[in-house]
Structures are given as structure tokens and as C-alpha cells.
Amino acid sequence: MTARTFVFIVCSLSGRVGKTMTARLLGDxxxxxxxxxxxxxxDAHEPGFALxxxxxxxxxxxxxxxxxxxLIDPLLADDGVPKxxxxxxxxxxxxxxxxxxxxxxxxxxxxGVEPVLLYVDDGTPRTEEVTARIAERYPDLRLILxxxxxxxxxxxxxxxxxxxARSFRxxxxxxxxxxxxxxxxxxxxxxxxxxxxxxxxxxxxxLRDWVWRIFSQFKSFELxxxxxxxxxxx
Amino acid sequence: MxxxxxxxxxxxxxxxxxxxxxxxxxxxxxDYLASNNxxxxxxxxxxxxxxxxxxxxxxTQVVDINQTPDxxxxxxTLNTSQVKVSLIDTRAGALGSSLAALRDVGFLDAxxxxxxxxxxxxxxxxxxxSLSEISETAPFVTDAHYFLVKNYVNDSTxxxxxxATLQTYFGKVKNASEVTxxxxxxxxxxxxxxxxxxxxxFVADKTASGEPANHSFxxxxxxxxxxxxxxxxxxxxxxxxxxxxxx
Numbered sequence: 001m002t003a004r005t006f007v008f009i010v011c012s013l014s015g016r017v018g019k020t021m022t023a024r025l026l027g028d029x030x031x032x033x034x035x036x037x038x039x040x041x042x043d044a045h046e047p048g049f050a051l052x053x054x055x056x057x058x059x060x061x062x063x064x065x066x067x068x069x070x071l072i073d074p075l076l077a078d079d080g081v082p083k084x085x086x087x088x089x090x091x092x093x094x095x096x097x098x099x100x101x102x103x104x105x106x107x108x109x110x111x112g113v114e115p116v117l118l119y120v121d122d123g124t125p126r127t128e129e130v131t132a133r134i135a136e137r138y139p140d141l142r143l144i145l146x147x148x149x150x151x152x153x154x155x156x157x158x159x160x161x162x163x164x165a166r167s168f169r170x171x172x173x174x175x176x177x178x179x180x181x182x183x184x185x186x187x188x189x190x191x192x193x194x195x196x197x198x199x200x201x202x203x204x205x206x207l208r209d210w211v212w213r214i215f216s217q218f219k220s221f222e223l224x225x226x227x228x229x230x231x232x233x234x
Numbered sequence: 235m236x237x238x239x240x241x242x243x244x245x246x247x248x249x250x251x252x253x254x255x256x257x258x259x260x261x262x263x264x265d266y267l268a269s270n271n272x273x274x275x276x277x278x279x280x281x282x283x284x285x286x287x288x289x290x291x292x293x294t295q296v297v298d299i300n301q302t303p304d305x306x307x308x309x310x311t312l313n314t315s316q317v318k319v320s321l322i323d324t325r326a327g328a329l330g331s332s333l334a335a336l337r338d339v340g341f342l343d344a345x346x347x348x349x350x351x352x353x354x355x356x357x358x359x360x361x362x363x364s365l366s367e368i369s370e371t372a373p374f375v376t377d378a379h380y381f382l383v384k385n386y387v388n389d390s391t392x393x394x395x396x397x398a399t400l401q402t403y404f405g406k407v408k409n410a411s412e413v414t415x416x417x418x419x420x421x422x423x424x425x426x427x428x429x430x431x432x433x434x435x436f437v438a439d440k441t442a443s444g445e446p447a448n449h450s451f452x453x454x455x456x457x458x459x460x461x462x463x464x465x466x467x468x469x470x471x472x473x474x475x476x477x478x479x480x481x
Contacts, residue, residue, distance in 0.1 A: 065421040065452070072452040101419070102455025 004114040004225070005078045010146075011087040011095070013130050014122035018148030018170060020048040022120055023086035024188070025170065025211075027053055029218045030082055031189035038081050040071050042095070043088035051184070057084075062091045068098055075104075078112040105141055114225075118168065120146045144168055144221075150178065168217050177207050242312040242350050243477045244341070245274075245321040248333075249357035250370075252326030255387045256357045257285045258423075259415055260323040262464045263355070264290055265433045267319065269465070270474055275317045277308055279325045279332065286323040288430050291442075299324065299332045305339055312350060319477055329356065333374040346377040353379045353476055355413065368410070379476050380410045386417040387460075411471055416463045422456035425449065433461055 010023045023039065027049075030037040039057030041050040044067075050057040061067035075083050087095055099105060108115050117134065121127045127145070135143050144167040173181075180186060180203065188211055195204050247260040260276070267274050276294040278284030284296040297304035299322065312320060324332045333354075336342055345352040354375050356368070368382060418426075426433060429449065431442045437458045441447045472480075 065419060069450045069452040072455070073450050076451050098452075101459050102452055103458055104455065107451065107455065 004112055004229070005080055005082065006225075007075050007083045007085070007108065007113055007115045008118055009085045009087055009095075009115060010118045010120065011085075011092055012089055012120040012122055013092060013126055014124070015089045017089075017120045017122045018146070018150055019089070019120050020052075020086050021148065021150065022118055022146050022168075022170065023049045023084050024052050025214050026084050026118075026218060027056070028188035028192070028211075029215050031187075032192040032215065033219075036081055037084055038074065039084045039086065040075075041086045041088075042067075042071070042091040043086070049084075049086035057086075062094045062098065072098065072102060072104060075115075076108055076111055076113055105138055109140060114142065116142045116144060118144050118146050120148055146170065149173075167221070168214075171210055171213055173210055174206060177203060177210065180207070240318045240477070241348075241479050242315075243319045243353065244308075244312060244345075244350055245319065245353045245355070245477075246324060246332065246336075247321065247355045247357065248324035248329030249359065250327055250329050251359040254326075254357045254359045255385045255415070256326065257289075257323055258387050259355060259357055259383060259385060260286050260321060261289055261433055262415065262461065263321060263468070264293075265461060266465055266468050266473070267321075267477075268432075269434065272319055272474070272477060273317050274319045274321055275315065277320065277322045279322060279328060281325070284323070289432055299328070299335050305335065309336075309339060309341055330370060333371065337374060342374065342377065351379070351476060351479065352377070353381070353473070355381045355383050357383045357385050372410075381413045381471060382410050383413045383415060385415045387415050387423060413467055413471060415467070416460060418460045419453070419456040422453040422460075425453050426457050433457060437461065 008023075008026055010019045010026070012019055027037050027039055037056060039049060039053055040060050041047040041057050042060050042062050043049075044059055044061040044063075047057075047059045050059050058070060060071035062071065071085070075085070105115060117138075119127070119131050119134070131143060131145060134141070146168045148170045149172045150170060181188060191207065192211055192215070195208070245263065247256055247263065249256045264274055264276060274293060276286055276290055277297045277299075278286040278294050279297055279299045280286070281296055281298045284294060287294040287296055295307070297307060299305060299308070308320065308322065322332070333342075341350070342352070344350055352375075354371075356371055358368075371380075426436050429436045429441075429447070431440065431447075435442065436447070436449060437454050439447050439449050439454060468474075
């Protein structure tokens with residue numbers, strides 16, 4: 001059995017749908033399980049993911065060849081350290097042009113690196129169109145849909161993607177809890193490893209439950225991947 | 235392919251202007267042929283120091299095509315050499331005089347008589363002036379496989395020609411076909427120049443001596459994709475068939 005190095009690319013055609021939250025949760029999942037990760041934020045103007053993990057996440061401006069190299073070259077390292085890319089929605093098209101122009105997916109798979117695309121549903125029919133196009137164009141790329149219930153759906157309407165197709169679900173979050181986790185210094189992994197004693201027990205229980213439901217989906221994904229790699233006798 | 239039965243082929247890469255990426259096209263051709271198991275010898279007429287020779291030193295000789303001894307080195311050995319495909323990267327501005335030299339020594343007539351395959355890649359410059367070169371070159375190449383190469387490798391705004399004007403010029407040359415070399419990312423182009431190795435070595439991340447080179451994957455990826463597009467273009471014009479006489 002050979003462990004793969006995962007490269008998670010969190011993306012969507014729209015902004016404000018929870019890409020950075022998804023990337024953050026994934027990063028905190030690894031930290032909470034006492035593992036490391038390396039992150040990349042392609043929003044050079046508002047690098048929310050990089051600000052959340054300044055020691056682990058680098059900013060890569062895809063408008064420059066230097067930025068492209070700063071992103072793509074490390075993603076191909078089969079070093080066992082998971083990589084998480086928070087892809088700013090305005091860099092979605094340039095990113096796919098880049099991976100086309102460099103043959104990234106083929107090279108990654110050849111090196112034992114497994115790219116996983118986490119597409120965050122924006123609640124419009126475009127999600128179905130875009131994910132179908134991606135799946136057709138990159139049959140070897142693992143594609144997972146993320147439904148983020150934190151986002152207010154009133155503005156964008158209900159999701160058009162069938163429930164069965166969803167693999168990751170980020171549940172609704174009470175506004176008080178949302179305000180808590182949005183605080184600049186608040187660490188979800190720190191919370192899971194050592195909950196602050198001065199925090200309301202009600203908030204603590206609710207937040208732990210919310211985070212645990214998400215982390216258990218990541219854990220489930222990892223276990224599924226591990227099982228799929230297991231070599232059986234006979 | 236049966237190399238022993240192959241008619242000798244001379245591939246000439248030329249331009250009447252410098253700086254149009256002529257040697258890059260020659261390099262792309264050498265890599266394409268090597269990847270298709272076609273053994274090639276190359277001549278670089280940029281005397282005394284050849285640019286092509288820097289990238290392919292093992293197969294490249296620097297020659298002066300206007301000097302009789304060097305003409306003999308190239309042409310008299312076309313039939314006798316074990317290597318049946320020869321590529322000449324002509325010095326910038328010397329396409330016309332090189333073709334005249336080939337005519338004067340009887341090579342063009344021999345090609346017309348079917349003794350040799352003659353393939354000419356004429357790299358076009360960015361200006362309208364270079365289109366007039368086509369008319370000047372045309373009389374020399376009536377019996378050659380003549381390809382007009384639009385080379386975008388180092389400038390995306392290279393060919394802003396009026397399509398009608400372009401068509402008029404292309405229409406003047408019988409049997410001329412168009413080949414397009416796509417743009418290569420500027421830094422990838424620069425690095426592949428600096429590396430001083432064949433394109434395939436750069437893509438394989440090797441130095442000239444075969445050691446690991448530590449080039450950026452991103453840049454290598456750009457070059458590999460560019461090479462693949464070139465290969466599609468050379469396949470489209472059935473270059474291998476032309477060389478093996480099936481074209």
C-alpha cells in the first residue's frame with residue numbers, strides 16, 4: 001500500500017460561497033489530528049486563508065509566472081504533506097488554463113500525488129454545468145461537491161444539484177458561533193484540541209458538534225481512500 | 235520505418251530576418267524527429283559560432299554554406315551518410331543566398347529529378363516586409379515541400395496582418411503550406427534558451443550531461459505542452475511521410 005499525497009483544490013465559479021471556510025476547515029482538520037499541511041491562497045488582494053494560517057499558507061498570484069511556479073511546483077511534491085489550495089473565484093479560469101498548459105493532472109498522478117477538487121456549490125444551476133464540464137474534461141481528477149449551508153441561500157436560490165451527488169456538507173451555524181469562529185485569532189483546531197475554559201458551555205458544545213460533523217466527513221473520505229488502496233489477498 | 239530505403243532528405247530552416255525564432259523552430263524539429271526515431275544530422279550556418287550547435291552539439295556541425303568545401307560536406311554526403319535526414323539552420327538573412335547556393339551546385343535540380351527530398355521551413359517575420367520574402371523565395375522552391383511558418387513562440391502580437399493581404403501573398407506560392415508555432419510562456423522560453431540543452435532534456439529535467447537539472451515543473455510543463463502542439467502541427471503536415479517518401 002502506498003500513501004498518496006493529497007492536493008485539495010477548493011474552488012467555485014462564485015465568490016462568497018465558503019471556499020475559504022472549506023479550506024480553513026480542512027487545514028484545521030489536519031492540525032487537529034496533529035498532522036501538518038501546506039496551503040496556498042490565490043487571492044493576492046484579500047488572502048483570507050493565508051491570514052488565517054500565516055505560517056503555513058503562501059500567497060500565489062496566478063497572474064505572474066513566478067506565482068504560477070510558487071503554486072504548481074510545490075503541489076507536485078510527493079512528500080506526504082497534504083496541500084490545500086484556496087482558489088479565488090477570479091482565478092478559476094486561469095488556474096484551469098495553467099493546469100492544461102503544464103499537464104499538471106497527468107504529472108501529479110504519475111508522481112503519486114492525488115489532486116482532489118472540492119467544488120463549492122453556489123446554489124445556482126451553474127454548479128451543475130461547471131462540475132459536469134470539469135468531470136468530462138478531467139476524468140482522472142477526483143471531484144467532490146461541497147454544500148455550504150452557512151451561506152445565505154435566499155440571495156442565490158436553492159441548489160440545483162441532486163442531494164445524492166453531495167459529498168461534503170458544511171452545516172448551518174448559529175450567528176453567535178459564526179461570530180466566534182470569524183474572530184481573527186480563533187483556531188478551530190486549537191478549539192478542538194483544547195477548548196477555552198472561559199467559553200460558554202452551550203457555545204462549546206454546539207461548536208464542537210458542528211466541527212465534529214465536518215471533520216468526520218474528512219475522516220471518512222480519508223478512510224475511503226485508504227481502503228481503496230488496500231491490496232487484498234486472493 | 236526502413237531508413238535504408240529512404241531517399242535522403244534535406245530540411246532547411248531559414249528566414250530573411252534575425253530574431254524571428256528560427257533556431258527555436260529548428261530545435262523543435264530536431265526534437266520532433268528524435269522522438270519519432272528519425273536520426274538527423276544538423277548543420278548550422280551561423281559561422282563561426284552556431285546557436286543550434288550550443289543545444290545539439292553531438293549532431294551539429296557549423297558550416298558556411300557559401301563556401302565550396304562546406305557545400306561538399308553537406309551535399310556530397312547526403313547519399314553516402316548513414317543518416318538520411320539532414321537539417322540546415324541557415325544564418326539570419328541568408329535564406330536567399332543559401333537557396334541560390336543550392337541552385338548553383340545543382341541540388342535543386344537533383345531534388346526536382348527525385349534524387350532527394352527537399353523540405354523548406356521559411357520562418358516569417360512580424361512585418362509586412364517579410365511577406366515580400368515569400369515572393370522572392372518562391373522561384374527557388376517550386377519542387378520543394380515549402381512551409382511558411384508563422385512563429386508565435388516569443389511574441390503573441392507577432393502577426394497582426396490583414397488576412398486579405400496575407401492570403402494574396404500565400405496565394406502566390408504554389409504548394410506552400412502554412413505551419414503555426416504557438417506562443418511559449420516568456421519565462422519558459424527564456425529558461426529553455428539558458429539551459430543550453432535539447433528541448434526534450436529540459437522537459438525531462440536533465441542537464442546536458444544527463445544529471446538532474448532542477449528546472450521548475452511549471453516551466454517544463456509549458457515547454458512540454460508547447461512541444462506537443464508543435465508535434466500535432468508537424469503531424470498535420472505529414473512531415474514524417476514527406477521524409478520517408480510516403481508524402
